Amino acid sequence: MSDAESPPEFDPEAPNTGEDFEPVDVFPDSDDFDLRPGADSCYKCSTCDTNCPVAEVDDEFPGPKFQGPEQWRLKQSEEDYDVDDSVMDCSNCMRCDNACPSGVPLSQMHNTARGEYVSEQMSKFSVEYWRNRILSNYRTSAWLASKMPRVANAAMNFGPARWVMEKTMGITSEREFPAFATETFREWWRAEGGAAGSRERAVASRERRGEDPDADKKVAYFHGCYSNYNTPEVGKAMVRVYEHFGYEVVVPEQKCSGTPMFANGMLDDARRHAEANISSMADLVEQGYDAIASCTSCSMALRQEYPELFDIDGVDEVSSHTFESLEYLRIHEDVRDELGAADVDGELAREFAYHAPCHARNQGLNNQAVELFRDVEGVGIEDVGDSCSGISGTYGWKSEKYDKSMEIGAEMFEHMEDADGKTGMTECPTCAMQMEHGTGYDIRHPLELLEAALVE
Amino acid sequence: MTSAPHIAVIGGGSTGTGIARDLAMRGLDVTLVEQGNLTHGTTGRMHGLLHSGGRYAVSDQASAEECIEENRVLRDIASHCVEMTGGLFVKRPEDSEEYFQKKLSGCEACGIPAEVISGEEARKMEPHLATDIDKAISVPDGAVDPFRLVVANAASAQEHGARIETHSKVTDLLVEDGEVVGVEVEHDSGTGERVHGRTGGTEEIRTDYVVNATGAWAGRIGDMAGLDIEVRPSKGVMTIMNVRQVDTVINRCKPKGDADIIVPHETTAILGTTDEEVDDPEDYPEKQWEVDMMIDTLKELVPMLDEARTIRSFWGVRPLYEPPDVGSDDPTDITRDYFLLDHEERDSLGGMVSIVGGKFTTYRMMGEEISDHVCGKFGIDADCRTADVPLPGSEDFTVLRDYMDEFGLQSPIGRRSVERLGSRAEEVLQTDGPNPVVCGCEGVTRAEIQDAIEGSGSDLNAVRLRTRASMGNCQGGFCCHRMANELHTEYDESTTRAAWDELLQERWKGQRHALWGEQLSQAMLNYALQATTQNRDNDPAEDDSIDFAAFDSGPEDVEVVSDASVAADGGYDGN
Numbered sequence A: 001m002s003d004a005e006s007p008p009e010f011d012p013e014a015p016n017t018g019e020d021f022e023p024v025d026v027f028p029d030s031d032d033f034d035l036r037p038g039a040d041s042c043y044k045c046s047t048c049d050t051n052c053p054v055a056e057v058d059d060e061f062p063g064p065k066f067q068g069p070e071q072w073r074l075k076q077s078e079e080d081y082d083v084d085d086s087v088m089d090c091s092n093c094m095r096c097d098n099a100c101p102s103g104v105p106l107s108q109m110h111n112t113a114r115g116e117y118v119s120e121q122m123s124k125f126s127v128e129y130w131r132n133r134i135l136s137n138y139r140t141s142a143w144l145a146s147k148m149p150r151v152a153n154a155a156m157n158f159g160p161a162r163w164v165m166e167k168t169m170g171i172t173s174e175r176e177f178p179a180f181a182t183e184t185f186r187e188w189w190r191a192e193g194g195a196a197g198s199r200e201r202a203v204a205s206r207e208r209r210g211e212d213p214d215a216d217k218k219v220a221y222f223h224g225c226y227s228n229y230n231t232p233e234v235g236k237a238m239v240r241v242y243e244h245f246g247y248e249v250v251v252p253e254q255k256c257s258g259t260p261m262f263a264n265g266m267l268d269d270a271r272r273h274a275e276a277n278i279s280s281m282a283d284l285v286e287q288g289y290d291a292i293a294s295c296t297s298c299s300m301a302l303r304q305e306y307p308e309l310f311d312i313d314g315v316d317e318v319s320s321h322t323f324e325s326l327e328y329l330r331i332h333e334d335v336r337d338e339l340g341a342a343d344v345d346g347e348l349a350r351e352f353a354y355h356a357p358c359h360a361r362n363q364g365l366n367n368q369a370v371e372l373f374r375d376v377e378g379v380g381i382e383d384v385g386d387s388c389s390g391i392s393g394t395y396g397w398k399s400e401k402y403d404k405s406m407e408i409g410a411e412m413f414e415h416m417e418d419a420d421g422k423t424g425m426t427e428c429p430t431c432a433m434q435m436e437h438g439t440g441y442d443i444r445h446p447l448e449l450l451e452a453a454l455v456e
Numbered sequence B: 001m002t003s004a005p006h007i008a009v010i011g012g013g014s015t016g017t018g019i020a021r022d023l024a025m026r027g028l029d030v031t032l033v034e035q036g037n038l039t040h041g042t043t044g045r046m047h048g049l050l051h052s053g054g055r056y057a058v059s060d061q062a063s064a065e066e067c068i069e070e071n072r073v074l075r076d077i078a079s080h081c082v083e084m085t086g087g088l089f090v091k092r093p094e095d096s097e098e099y100f101q102k103k104l105s106g107c108e109a110c111g112i113p114a115e116v117i118s119g120e121e122a123r124k125m126e127p128h129l130a131t132d133i134d135k136a137i138s139v140p141d142g143a144v145d146p147f148r149l150v151v152a153n154a155a156s157a158q159e160h161g162a163r164i165e166t167h168s169k170v171t172d173l174l175v176e177d178g179e180v181v182g183v184e185v186e187h188d189s190g191t192g193e194r195v196h197g198r199t200g201g202t203e204e205i206r207t208d209y210v211v212n213a214t215g216a217w218a219g220r221i222g223d224m225a226g227l228d229i230e231v232r233p234s235k236g237v238m239t240i241m242n243v244r245q246v247d248t249v250i251n252r253c254k255p256k257g258d259a260d261i262i263v264p265h266e267t268t269a270i271l272g273t274t275d276e277e278v279d280d281p282e283d284y285p286e287k288q289w290e291v292d293m294m295i296d297t298l299k300e301l302v303p304m305l306d307e308a309r310t311i312r313s314f315w316g317v318r319p320l321y322e323p324p325d326v327g328s329d330d331p332t333d334i335t336r337d338y339f340l341l342d343h344e345e346r347d348s349l350g351g352m353v354s355i356v357g358g359k360f361t362t363y364r365m366m367g368e369e370i371s372d373h374v375c376g377k378f379g380i381d382a383d384c385r386t387a388d389v390p391l392p393g394s395e396d397f398t399v400l401r402d403y404m405d406e407f408g409l410q411s412p413i414g415r416r417s418v419e420r421l422g423s424r425a426e427e428v429l430q431t432d433g434p435n436p437v438v439c440g441c442e443g444v445t446r447a448e449i450q451d452a453i454e455g456s457g458s459d460l461n462a463v464r465l466r467t468r469a470s471m472g473n474c475q476g477g478f479c480c481h482r483m484a485n486e487l488h489t490e491y492d493e494s495t496t497r498a499a500w501d502e503l504l505q506e507r508w509k510g511q512r513h514a515l516w517g518e519q520l521s522q523a524m525l526n527y528a529l530q531a532t533t534q535n536r537d538n539d540p541a542e543d544d545s546i547d548f549a550a551f552d553s554g555p556e557d558v559e560v561v562s563d564a565s566v567a568a569d570g571g572y573d574g575n
């Protein structure tokens, strides 16, 4: 008999899925979990509903309490019980997970129900299905585009083409596609000498820092798609900052983290990518590497969603060794101390309006950037509040969701405009798109600032 | 038929309503009286197992054969009350192989389809089963909702001209010249559907024949005419889990014993039970250890029960009867069969028959036998049709799927509603007005609540039984007041208040034995909500009704806040 305790402190090693509740894998090798017992933790308080940004602007959306514990509890036998189609209106911001005082595995329930809905109820011939599939397989499009980035940049934002996308696919033409870099992060990484080069530089740093040159400081970088194809400067900053602290970096083979796939119920796609990621990360973890992501949704996927949704060999080990990039440094290094002596001048000596992504919030990381940078000479940083940016990955890219996405984002835009800084900062690539879209500001990643402050 | 005999049926459980329907369908003039709600007695406090007969296949084969026969009939005529979950008799390593074989051959002897499956196969069906279950026998057990079934029987009886009086207690039998000629009834609130606060009264109902179908209370009715009916009430406890840990009925394959069955029931699973003789069917001890023992024993079959949330526990009394010459000591030895006591033959008192013993599953068969008996008394030659004519709600119920989209309900809610309403779904759910969800846990909408109110007046407990509203994990914490609100404007404030209080009390009562863990958190939250937002801890308006006219109508020019200023954090921003 379990007692509903006060929520445990966030523990990065154990996703908060409710206390004693172990979902049962109904058919081994499938993704069908019986999540009905998860409803035991719900006492209907509706705090999740009041924290749901979609429910706030969308009167038709029944909210996380219905989508999660209520819907699961009402489900009966496996077959023959439809999932309500409103589950497709959830943006998967996962704020409900954080809001719940009682550890109901809300996002797991939503993700699983959505997966079931898409695989069993959604027509595979519908425009919505293909639109969602294309959006959630961003990596594939990005990979293609990276082969000829300049052409892609021009073509993707070419007016008539966007009109066609809007009309035939339901991808909003209000937004501009992000630009593709002419050199991907991985191309740069290879040119820098890959793992061997990193090792040399790390050893040099250790010597400079007076540490043991053979110290066991090594991380595997999960860069995700966006910093590979669109913002390689973030990936470069990660490498330079980690090497500065004496870490050897490896950049293993990897695919999409699966975040956009979860949000679109494409669990088969997500599983394929997760298997590839786990397989390359698990070996490294076994060799003593920790997995580091610079995107908070990627770290969220590896540490929480994978073990909640998939039964893959090594998933738990990878989960418990995954960290976000700033988080990891703050655990192992005295970053504040070094920053205390630092002074930022040059391009990034600015005031920043910082937005904490919802997925960072769920990992307890929503204050890390402000705590790190607020006392640094030469820069200013201000938190723009705890609202959701509203884009939630692919959500804000869908024509029918665009207005709601902007309505959710309105509070953030307003607070950004009220802030002193005219440059935005966030860890999440899609939040960054939304911030830029709503304010026109340039948006940077905390790693870039850390690099500017610490790396010569 | 102008000269149809007038029959009084006492008792609104499965037996009484089954008899009333049968007699009414045969053209007799029937009045059924029940002291509480329909299902107020044992029928409302049973396990919900539609027996395949498997449980009696070794010890009581006559009962087993009746069960499988009626099991087949009810699937047909009461499809909207029955869920054919299937059942398993599971064997743990320490359970006797010999008994397992006896169970199997017993099932075969009684015509109960039975099949042995491996432990592995059993776990494939039911993933939460213990990993050391050896093997199991699968049988066609099912789950049945007693409330819906009884309400449907009563509705059908009414359609055939019967008068159904609930909250009407028989206080005396009218006996003239060695014959029962009627009953004296005290109506709680007048005749017809119940309205709180309406003054009741006593009525003498003169009849040609009386059927005593009061189950565990049969002896008390007998007392009124100096008859000795030796019912031996035996209590059993049942614990309701918050969710279904199993979708199949799980029986333990053991000779007899307490705590050996788990029945999936609607959104929940019900653990049962015990068997202990009591003196008074209305007043017997209910002890926490009975609940603990049940969880502790049944977790040997389904380990996760140990940690799972229970939402309430309740007790029922079996109306066991055995002929005076048998003399069993242990109530588990008393037969589950039923007995028809013709008091003319037995006690030389004409005009009345009692039916005692039996099971819910065989209620229809009992009704048929009694009705045959009654018709025989009056020389009426009318065939029993209750095995062939579906109950209201179970007619032509093949298009469940097609229904749901039409009602604009979210899928699981639509699905649940349609399952509860059966073929009545369209008539009930097709409304012009808005149809919000009133009870979120069970997915009950306003239209269904309104339909229930039409059927049972201001009695919110009866509305609850018809719809399941307030029977989910919050146990009414979030919906009792909404249900009460649905009584407005049909009923006035004091009626509504009384009905609301009664519902709340009933909801709290069953939770007393579930107050630990999550359900305790739930209860604390419910209490806080009900006390702070509804004045339920100490309502100054409790005794006097509120003078609504004394309130002013608010400021003249209220500014409507425009949509644009809604902030994403839930508040209105700005001023």
Ligand SMILES: Cc1cc2nc3c(=O)[nH]c(=O)nc-3n(C[C@H](O)[C@H](O)[C@H](O)COP(=O)(O)OP(=O)(O)OC[C@H]3O[C@@H](n4cnc5c(N)ncnc54)[C@H](O)[C@@H]3O)c2cc1C
Binding pocket: B010, B011, B012, B013, B014, B015, B016, B033, B034, B035, B036, B038, B039, B040, B041, B042, B043, B044, B045, B046, B047, B048, B049, B050, B051, B168, B169, B170, B171, B213, B214, B215, B216, B217, B221, B234, B235, B236, B237, B238, B273, B315, B316, B317, B318, B319, B357, B358, B359, B360, B361, B362
């Ligand atoms: C713990 C338990 C579990 C059970 N589980 C199952 C099961 O899973 N499957 C199954 O088939 N059977 C089961 N049974 C047996 C089954 O519940 C009963 O056999 C059946 O419900 C009896 O119905 P009834 O109508 O004869 O009695 P009741 O339902 O008790 O009906 C008698 C009615 O008479 C009314 N009454 C009494 N006195 C008066 C009066 N003076 N005036 C007016 N009305 C009066 C009472 O209020 C009551 O509503 C179970 C029984 C128990 C106790």
